[in-house]
Amino acid sequence: MTIRSRKRPMTITEKILARHAGLRDVWPGELINAKVDIALGNDITAPIAIERFREVGAKKVFNRNRVVLVADHFTPNKDIKSATQCKIVREFAREQKITHYFEGGNVGVEHALLPEKGIVVPGDVVIGADSHTCTYGALGAFATGVGSTDLAAAMITGEAWFKVPESVKFVYHGRLNRWVSGKDLILYTIGDIGVDGALYKAMEFTGEVIESLSMDSRLAMCNMAIEAGAKSGIVAPDGVTRSYVEKRAERKPRYFASDHGAQYESVREYDCTKIEPQVALPHLPENTKNVTDVGRIDIDQVVIGSCTNGRIEDMETAARVLKGHKVARNVRLIVIPATPAIYQESLRRGYFDTFLQAGAVISPPTCGPCLGGHMGILGPGERAVATTNRNFVGRMGDTTSEVYLTNPAVAAASAVKGRIAHPDEVSR
Amino acid sequence: MKLKGKVWKFGADIDTDRIIPARYLNTSDPKELAKHCMEDEDPGFSRKVRAGDIIVADKNFGCGSSREHAPIAIKAAGISCIVAKSFARIFYRNAFNMGLPILECSEAADDARTGDILEVDMSTGEIYNVTRKKRYEARPVPPFMQELVSAGGLMKWIKKRGFV
Numbered sequence A: 001m002t003i004r005s006r007k008r009p010m011t012i013t014e015k016i017l018a019r020h021a022g023l024r025d026v027w028p029g030e031l032i033n034a035k036v037d038i039a040l041g042n043d044i045t046a047p048i049a050i051e052r053f054r055e056v057g058a059k060k061v062f063n064r065n066r067v068v069l070v071a072d073h074f075t076p077n078k079d080i081k082s083a084t085q086c087k088i089v090r091e092f093a094r095e096q097k098i099t100h101y102f103e104g105g106n107v108g109v110e111h112a113l114l115p116e117k118g119i120v121v122p123g124d125v126v127i128g129a130d131s132h133t134c135t136y137g138a139l140g141a142f143a144t145g146v147g148s149t150d151l152a153a154a155m156i157t158g159e160a161w162f163k164v165p166e167s168v169k170f171v172y173h174g175r176l177n178r179w180v181s182g183k184d185l186i187l188y189t190i191g192d193i194g195v196d197g198a199l200y201k202a203m204e205f206t207g208e209v210i211e212s213l214s215m216d217s218r219l220a221m222c223n224m225a226i227e228a229g230a231k232s233g234i235v236a237p238d239g240v241t242r243s244y245v246e247k248r249a250e251r252k253p254r255y256f257a258s259d260h261g262a263q264y265e266s267v268r269e270y271d272c273t274k275i276e277p278q279v280a281l282p283h284l285p286e287n288t289k290n291v292t293d294v295g296r297i298d299i300d301q302v303v304i305g306s307c308t309n310g311r312i313e314d315m316e317t318a319a320r321v322l323k324g325h326k327v328a329r330n331v332r333l334i335v336i337p338a339t340p341a342i343y344q345e346s347l348r349r350g351y352f353d354t355f356l357q358a359g360a361v362i363s364p365p366t367c368g369p370c371l372g373g374h375m376g377i378l379g380p381g382e383r384a385v386a387t388t389n390r391n392f393v394g395r396m397g398d399t400t401s402e403v404y405l406t407n408p409a410v411a412a413a414s415a416v417k418g419r420i421a422h423p424d425e426v427s428r
Numbered sequence B: 001m002k003l004k005g006k007v008w009k010f011g012a013d014i015d016t017d018r019i020i021p022a023r024y025l026n027t028s029d030p031k032e033l034a035k036h037c038m039e040d041e042d043p044g045f046s047r048k049v050r051a052g053d054i055i056v057a058d059k060n061f062g063c064g065s066s067r068e069h070a071p072i073a074i075k076a077a078g079i080s081c082i083v084a085k086s087f088a089r090i091f092y093r094n095a096f097n098m099g100l101p102i103l104e105c106s107e108a109a110d111d112a113r114t115g116d117i118l119e120v121d122m123s124t125g126e127i128y129n130v131t132r133k134k135r136y137e138a139r140p141v142p143p144f145m146q147e148l149v150s151a152g153g154l155m156k157w158i159k160k161r162g163f164v
């Protein structure tokens, strides 16, 4: 018999979950009930959650400050059905006096909005009825996507059940090449391990490259953990996290780190000096290639936006590449700043002049074409380069259309060239 | 709980956009959603499928979005159960939360073809392919998940625990 006199060494993910479950320690595979700090829903998933909430006879959400509702997918309402869905969410938000309810001029793409507003803070447990909820791992929170029924239950109880995931450690060594961002690191990683390469697991991103990575790039990386099948992605908080969080956190952050001797299911190491800008070819995010290896691929549309790459750093990169250039004759370029603050900041910095002079359309903050909703749907056989996160069959429109996933620099260069292009071809 | 039905076989990495394309997500009406179930994968699916039929798929079934519209569409289309090599995690969770039976079994998924008749015993995890006369053992469902299913899904389970 072994007597455990002290806590077992845990990963950051295990520590956050243990704390929220009121346990001294947790083990991978263990089923726990944990308190959730934030429960999130959007205009697609919240209506079902609200229906479940009412069906079961619930009267009040567990905490009106901790339920967040963002109408970002089909808004500004694209049709009568969408307007009806949004109305359900709006009325519920009013009735429950939800503090964090966003629509109209306040709305941004949820996973860009919540970190920006300081609604999610390091050390939180967050569930969201949206698969890209894993984005908030970049802040050092445990965040994971769930369904509407989970959201309904959490809105009532303030809790959710979890199977404690095994953690996989990803170590990024060396230095980033020019034009390579967090998006490329995650695409490269998914290309390596596959779309179910981290199924049910927590991906922990570490190494000197991650330490010097901006928060926007970290958010883009954690955003796509789900594209490897993962339950969550996480970056341990450091100086970058603190300076991002301190000016905006609406609650007290808790900074966790993995213990020495914490157990990982496996460890993978990458030499970043070998990583070039990546392209994920149709129809899976794992079909990655170096941008220089894709050959000639002519395109019809470029979308720069989404919860992956619609942040200010992405707007800055796109503007840098597009400056003084025109979008190719046969290409439609759609730029979607992910939140009102990013929109305003892009305007203030003069990026909109660059975009408009290049011939781009600037969309209000919305998910829009990312999920084939509106604001730039693809017709039969059309090809798009997008800074979004999924290139599934029909994701952005017709089932014969194609989506190529890239970072904003490659997307902007491709818009100028009318084919998939390396940013160096346009901007030196 | 014993189920018996005709197999509809699908490949690997069937994502939620193929189960129910996002263009139909402006509603959550199960009947509406069922009409478009698997539409981009097999256009006539919703008309061909009969109540009680079983979906069999390769690995990572239901990857992609968290939309509960996916299991709702499948259930409303009449599918009684899904057998796959593996499921994407949010889909797996959603299925249990709403009481749609699913099982993981690589061998049964490999052997089954569209049109086969399958018998599934949810309580034991036993799968019998009537057409091929072959028996399989699915991976056991964790006790907590069985508890969820026997309570009738997550909402009934929290009700039982006295939250509402």
Ligand code: SF4
Residues within 6 Å of the ligand: A073, A109, A110, A111, A130, A132, A306, A307, A308, A366, A367, A370, A371, A388, A389
């Ligand atoms: S931008 Fe795209 S991936 Fe992100 S939440 Fe919206 S639809 Fe989902």
